[in-house]
Amino acid sequence: MRCRGLVVLSLLTLHVLLCIVNGVFSGRTSSYVRTEFPSTDMPIDSEWFATPNGYNAPQQVHITQGDYDGKAVIISWVTVSEPGLSEVFYSKEENRYDQKAEGTSTSYTFYDYKSGYIHHCLVDGLEYNTKYYYKIGTGGSAREFWFQTPPAIDADASYTFGIIGDLGQTFNSLSTLQHYEKSEGQTVLFVGDLSYADRYEHNDGIRWDSWGRFVERSTAYQPWIWNSGNHEIEYRPDLGETSTFKPYLHRYKTPYLASNSSSQMWYAVRRASAHIIVLSSYSPFVKYTPQWMWLRSEFKRVDREKTPWLIVLMHAPMYNSNNAHYMEGESMRAAFEKWFVKYKVDLVFAGHVHAYERSYRISNVNYNITSGSRYPVPDKSAPVYITVGDGGNQEGLASRFNDPQPDYSAFREASYGHSILQLKNRTHAVYQWHRNDDGKHVPADNVVFHNQYWANNTRRRRLKKNHFRFDSIDNLISML
Ligand SMILES: *[C@@H]1O[C@H](CO)[C@@H](O)[C@H](O)[C@H]1NC(C)=O
Numbered sequence: 080m081r082c083r084g085l086v087v088l089s090l091l092t093l094h095v096l097l098c099i100v101n102g103v104f105s106g107r108t109s110s111y112v113r114t115e116f117p118s119t120d121m122p123i124d125s126e127w128f129a130t131p132n133g134y135n136a137p138q139q140v141h142i143t144q145g146d147y148d149g150k151a152v153i154i155s156w157v158t159v160s161e162p163g164l165s166e167v168f169y170s171k172e173e174n175r176y177d178q179k180a181e182g183t184s185t186s187y188t189f190y191d192y193k194s195g196y197i198h199h200c201l202v203d204g205l206e207y208n209t210k211y212y213y214k215i216g217t218g219g220s221a222r223e224f225w226f227q228t229p230p231a232i233d234a235d236a237s238y239t240f241g242i243i244g245d246l247g248q249t250f251n252s253l254s255t256l257q258h259y260e261k262s263e264g265q266t267v268l269f270v271g272d273l274s275y276a277d278r279y280e281h282n283d284g285i286r287w288d289s290w291g292r293f294v295e296r297s298t299a300y301q302p303w304i305w306n307s308g309n310h311e312i313e314y315r316p317d318l319g320e321t322s323t324f325k326p327y328l329h330r331y332k333t334p335y336l337a338s339n340s341s342s343q344m345w346y347a348v349r350r351a352s353a354h355i356i357v358l359s360s361y362s363p364f365v366k367y368t369p370q371w372m373w374l375r376s377e378f379k380r381v382d383r384e385k386t387p388w389l390i391v392l393m394h395a396p397m398y399n400s401n402n403a404h405y406m407e408g409e410s411m412r413a414a415f416e417k418w419f420v421k422y423k424v425d426l427v428f429a430g431h432v433h434a435y436e437r438s439y440r441i442s443n444v445n446y447n448i449t450s451g452s453r454y455p456v457p458d459k460s461a462p463v464y465i466t467v468g469d470g471g472n473q474e475g476l477a478s479r480f481n482d483p484q485p486d487y488s489a490f491r492e493a494s495y496g497h498s499i500l501q502l503k504n505r506t507h508a509v510y511q512w513h514r515n516d517d518g519k520h521v522p523a524d525n526v527v528f529h530n531q532y533w534a535n536n537t538r539r540r541r542l543k544k545n546h547f548r549f550d551s552i553d554n555l556i557s558m559l
């Protein structure tokens with residue numbers, strides 16, 4: 080009986096495999112129609128942008144990972160009346176604050192806007208899996224927060240990431256954030272386009288400040304892994320602003336030196352069982368540029384025995400079948416897709432397109448301008464590409480998809496939302512996309528991902544030998 084069941088299941092598996100090999104996909108364009116919200120920014124005097132009480136009280140508090148392996152955080156905040164101190168007091172016990180870290184402060188001008196005093200403080204030497212309380216500011220204006228450090232780097236360390244992109248500061252943005260807060264997300268992977276302050280006359284920096292206060296409810300308590308988008312470029316030679324990314328670079332520090340990157344704009348961190356690579360879509364990346372050289376060496380540092388989950392973040396998606404920003408990621412695809420396949424990247428998250436889309440595992444690495452197939456083909460070594468540019472900014476949704484839906488597109492829908500990626504262990508991850516119109520427990524897209532490194536049969540057998548006995552037909556079948 081067992082044998083017959085096995086044969087039937089094997090045939091079924093074979094059928095599914097053959098379908099995939101033949102390119103018979105069943106991609107889906109969601110028929111869901113979301114209700115129309117106006118996509119205008121919340122008014123500047125909105126309660127969601129309220130400034131904290133007290134003279135010179137720290138505001139716009141945000142934290143990010145401060146080292147390569149998750150034992151440090153960078154804590155950042157802004158004071159407006161005077162520089163004040165850049166000190167962070169912290170401890171593992173509430174109300175104790177017996178440890179101190181010293182940071183620095185900076186400020187910038189943008190045309191006629193002058194920023195507050197922007198403080199950045201590295202707190203390092205932390206213990207894994209520990210809750211820390213921290214205090215910034217002085218006297219009656221001091222403010223207290225907490226954060227939780229991740230588990231030590233380990234192949235089976237489970238960890239939950241949220242993925243948010245193109246957030247902005249509309250009522251839809253608020254809805255996205257409120258939905259995310261109800262999840263189990265422990266760290267946000269942010270895929271670029273933060274405040275959309277550049278949509279205001281003279282790129283009014285006041286909207287950078289309001290955004291910082293708006294997201295503080297999350298960013299003060301858990302790290303957001305930052306990446307930039309086109310709205311961070313802010314190249315305005317007409318206003319005398321000829322450098323790029325000026326406000327972003329002053330406000331959102333990254334631990335780039337820890338991964339031997341030469342720029343705050345691209346870097347990598349390892350967290351729990353994940354190796355996360357952050358790429359800058361709007362910095363040079365062609366062959367021989369610093370970003371290209373760095374990525375080449377970073378891929379060589381990836382150790383899937385320690386961090387099985389290899390995740391890449393970028394702003395402009397490489398695979399996108401929406402009318403909006405169609406093919407804008409093509410130049411980066413030409414530069415990097417080969418490496419993504421070679422190193423068996425698990426997932427590539429992007430934003431930019433204000434809709435949701437998930438691809439099958441496909442690649443187009445055989446295409447070159449002299450010959451080769453011009454079409455993406457199923458490729459087991461390729462990543463899954465996911466676009467989550469649906470945070471809810473003032474530009475609204477990108478609701479026109481190209482027809483027919485290309486073979487590579489598995490699911491697409493123009494709604495606001497966010498994603499959750501739960502890394503369970505070295506082999507399994509549960510991934511869900513939540514649209515804002517639904518309640519907390521309704522994932523509109525729900526997939527189990529098998530790790531690209533540990534999916535290798537030889538490795539899986541080795542793992543099974545160490546983890547399981549052949550005690551059920553399920554175990555046997557899952558090894559096929
Ligand atoms: C960065 O480079 C230094 C010096 O070459 C080296 O000691 C360090 O291990 C490197 N860091 C990483 C994350 O590879």
Ligand SMILES: *[C@@H]1O[C@H](CO)[C@@H](O)[C@H](O)[C@H]1NC(C)=O
Binds near residue numbers: 447448449450451
């Ligand atoms: C381009 O395609 C041709 C034909 O498949 C192949 O011979 C050549 O090596 C390819 N070039 C590159 C740079 O991949």
Ligand SMILES: *[C@@H]1O[C@H](CO)[C@@H](O)[C@H](O)[C@H]1NC(C)=O
Binds near residue numbers: 503505506546
């Ligand atoms: C990994 O997690 C999945 C999903 O939770 C579970 O089914 C599987 O047994 C786990 N594998 C190991 C080796 O623990």
Ligand SMILES: *[C@@H]1O[C@H](CO)[C@@H](O)[C@H](O)[C@H]1NC(C)=O
Binds near residue numbers: 535536537538
């Ligand atoms: C699978 O892993 C084994 C050892 O871990 C390695 O020798 C083999 O080349 C891998 N196979 C593939 C197809 O990557």
Ligand SMILES: [Fe+2]
Binds near residue numbers: 245272430
């Ligand atoms: Fe964008």
